[in-house]
Amino acid sequence: MEKGTSVCGKCRFTGEKVLKIGLIGTGLMGGTMALRLLTAGHQVWAYNRTAGRLKPLALAGVTPSSQAVTVVQAVDALVLMLTDAAAIRSVLLSDEVKPVLEGRTIIQMGTISSQDSCALSQEFQSLSADYLEAPVLGSIPEAKSGKLIVMVGATPEHFMQWLPVLRCFSAEPLHVGPVGSAAALKLAMNQLIGTLTAAFAQSLSLIQRHGIPVSTFMQVVRNSALYAPTYDKKLDRMISRKFADPNFPAKHLLKDMGLFVETAELAGIDTSLADQVRQLVQLAVEQGLADADYSSLYNIINPVAPPE
Numbered sequence: 001m002e003k004g005t006s007v008c009g010k011c012r013f014t015g016e017k018v019l020k021i022g023l024i025g026t027g028l029m030g031g032t033m034a035l036r037l038l039t040a041g042h043q044v045w046a047y048n049r050t051a052g053r054l055k056p057l058a059l060a061g062v063t064p065s066s067q068a069v070t071v072v073q074a075v076d077a078l079v080l081m082l083t084d085a086a087a088i089r090s091v092l093l094s095d096e097v098k099p100v101l102e103g104r105t106i107i108q109m110g111t112i113s114s115q116d117s118c119a120l121s122q123e124f125q126s127l128s129a130d131y132l133e134a135p136v137l138g139s140i141p142e143a144k145s146g147k148l149i150v151m152v153g154a155t156p157e158h159f160m161q162w163l164p165v166l167r168c169f170s171a172e173p174l175h176v177g178p179v180g181s182a183a184a185l186k187l188a189m190n191q192l193i194g195t196l197t198a199a200f201a202q203s204l205s206l207i208q209r210h211g212i213p214v215s216t217f218m219q220v221v222r223n224s225a226l227y228a229p230t231y232d233k234k235l236d237r238m239i240s241r242k243f244a245d246p247n248f249p250a251k252h253l254l255k256d257m258g259l260f261v262e263t264a265e266l267a268g269i270d271t272s273l274a275d276q277v278r279q280l281v282q283l284a285v286e287q288g289l290a291d292a293d294y295s296s297l298y299n300i301i302n303p304v305a306p307p308e
Contacts (some may be wrong), residue, residue, distance in 0.1 A: 018043060034046050277297075
């Protein structure tokens with residue numbers, strides 16, 4: 001492979017091999033991540049089940065493909081940003097794609113359960129393909145700047161081998177442990193996203209109903225040990241009830257809360273709290289907010305506008 005020199009923020013590939021990388025799943029996050037790889041100097045192919053999402057990437061220099069098998073045949077490694085394990089199997093474990101997976105490396109970066117990740121690892125290994133999981137924490141702004149938190153489940157050898165690629169998305173990818181461990185950590189973090197947002201929405205609703213200035217509430221919260229930056233990130237959306245143009249839509253949080261409940265139950269953990277939050281997000285989705293920002297669960301918690 002060629003040698004290349006490129007600098008992309010925290011992502012430095014000076015003297016590194018220029019790799020052929022396929023990105024499958026170019027949604028809100030995947031498209032941005034494909035551009036990070038391209039700017040880093042790699043050759044990038046992309047496939048998405050909704051072909052229209054490939055047009056902006058093609059204009060930037062990514063090679064689009066209408067078939068996943070074409071991408072697999074062209075590249076050394078595949079970065080996956082698909083919705084769930086079922087989507088991964090549908091795209092990569094089809095009768096057409098399986099025969100050409102030999103020798104490829106699968107870098108699974110979406111949010112799936114640890115049990116699904118371990119099962120996929122075995123399936124890909126049986127096809128002579130390597131597999132590691134590297135789910136990310138953060139949204140579009142962090143993806144654009146290369147400041148995602150990347151959690152890696154892999155052998156130490158695979159982690160080191162693919163660290164230059166992972167550093168395109170994060171300055172310091174974290175090796176959590178073997179396959180399955182990073183997937184579990186990601187679900188633990190996404191459970192906090194849902195639960196913290198629901199808890200904040202409840203407290204905000206109460207002070208609004210009692211006529212307490214939001215600024216007073218936030219002053220106390222920010223000066224306490226209870227503060228989390230996500231409160232400020234979602235405050236304006238909740239006050240204005242404007243949930244369009246999400247970085248993370250409610251339907252994805254619903255999926256992840258369900259995966260957390262499933263995984264935690266298998267581990268013998270009481271999931272009552274997480275399941276209640278899941279039900280709140282489910283109601284938001286049922287009320288037409290599936291593609292809205294996940295903070296729209298505020299509309300379920302506080303369905304009537306606060307009094308003047």
